[in-house]
Amino acid sequence: MKITDASKQYHERMFPGYESKLMETDPEFIERFDNFAFDEVVNQDDLDDRTRMMAILSVLIGCQGIDEFKAMLPAALNFGVTPVEAKEIVYQSVAYLGIGRVFPFLHAVNDVLTARGIALPLPNQSNTTTENRLEAGIKAQVDIFGESMKDFWKSGPEETKHINHWLAANCFGDYYTRSGLDLKQREMITFCFLMAQGGCEPQLTSHAAANIRLGQDKLFLIKIISQCLPFIGYPRSLNALRCVNEAAGE
Numbered sequence: 001m002k003i004t005d006a007s008k009q010y011h012e013r014m015f016p017g018y019e020s021k022l023m024e025t026d027p028e029f030i031e032r033f034d035n036f037a038f039d040e041v042v043n044q045d046d047l048d049d050r051t052r053m054m055a056i057l058s059v060l061i062g063c064q065g066i067d068e069f070k071a072m073l074p075a076a077l078n079f080g081v082t083p084v085e086a087k088e089i090v091y092q093s094v095a096y097l098g099i100g101r102v103f104p105f106l107h108a109v110n111d112v113l114t115a116r117g118i119a120l121p122l123p124n125q126s127n128t129t130t131e132n133r134l135e136a137g138i139k140a141q142v143d144i145f146g147e148s149m150k151d152f153w154k155s156g157p158e159e160t161k162h163i164n165h166w167l168a169a170n171c172f173g174d175y176y177t178r179s180g181l182d183l184k185q186r187e188m189i190t191f192c193f194l195m196a197q198g199g200c201e202p203q204l205t206s207h208a209a210a211n212i213r214l215g216q217d218k219l220f221l222i223k224i225i226s227q228c229l230p231f232i233g234y235p236r237s238l239n240a241l242r243c244v245n246e247a248a249g250e
Contacts, residue, residue, distance in 0.1 A: 010038040010042055041229065045227075054085065055188065061090065061097065063196040073112045077116070085180055092181075095171040096194060133170075138153055144210050146213070184214050187214055191221065195240040195243075201242075201243055208221060222241065
């Protein structure tokens with residue numbers, strides 16, 4: 001096997017002392033994958049390891065990669081992602097994937113944290129109540145997307161107004177207002193959820209524009225796509241790139 005020194009060193013940082021059984025059963029595959037994902041890709045740009053790992057955890061939820069999520073979460077913790085941040089990524093994903101797809105990941109993160117001796121539940125991160133979640137959610141929407149979102153929660157046909165109300169109160173009021181991640185980080189992981197699950201290109205373009213509006217420019221988003229490509233493949237990565245180009249053009 002000709003795994004590069006750079007790949008070996010990065011793998012050791014992620015998984016100290018661990019050697020995959022796939023090196024015995026699938027050596028040709030591991031040689032190509034590890035050299036690509038853990039040398040060529042990680043050295044493509046200057047994205048920091050912590051941000052890279054937060055993005056990878058997010059796309060693994062988005063593409064339903066539960067086994068790889070279980071494998072990569074310890075690496076993410078080794079690279080400085082905190083238990084609170086890992087939990088917040090999982091919690092927020094419910095708004096974009098639904099509990100039906102997120103439920104296994106909630107258990108997975110609990111299992112990994114418990115195995116590390118981290119007591120659960122973690123400290124409370126909620127900053128809203130049932131009385132002020134709508135107001136706080138509207139403020140978050142305005143801070144991210146601009147003043148045009150101020151009255152969006154009450155817009156639309158009578159039979160669907162409740163969904164825009166929920167979007168403000170639940171998606172943004174219940175999740176985006178929490179501590180643990182700031183708005184930039186929350187928009188970045190949302191971009192990753194949408195990119196990885198596919199079929200959400202209108203929303204992906206909108207959230208690409210939101211990232212850019214918050215100062216996470218086109219180049220930053222290309223770095224995120226690039227670092228996630230080994231985990232979600234080329235089609236969804238290329239679709240995401242197209243959405244970023246559309247958002248940047250607008």
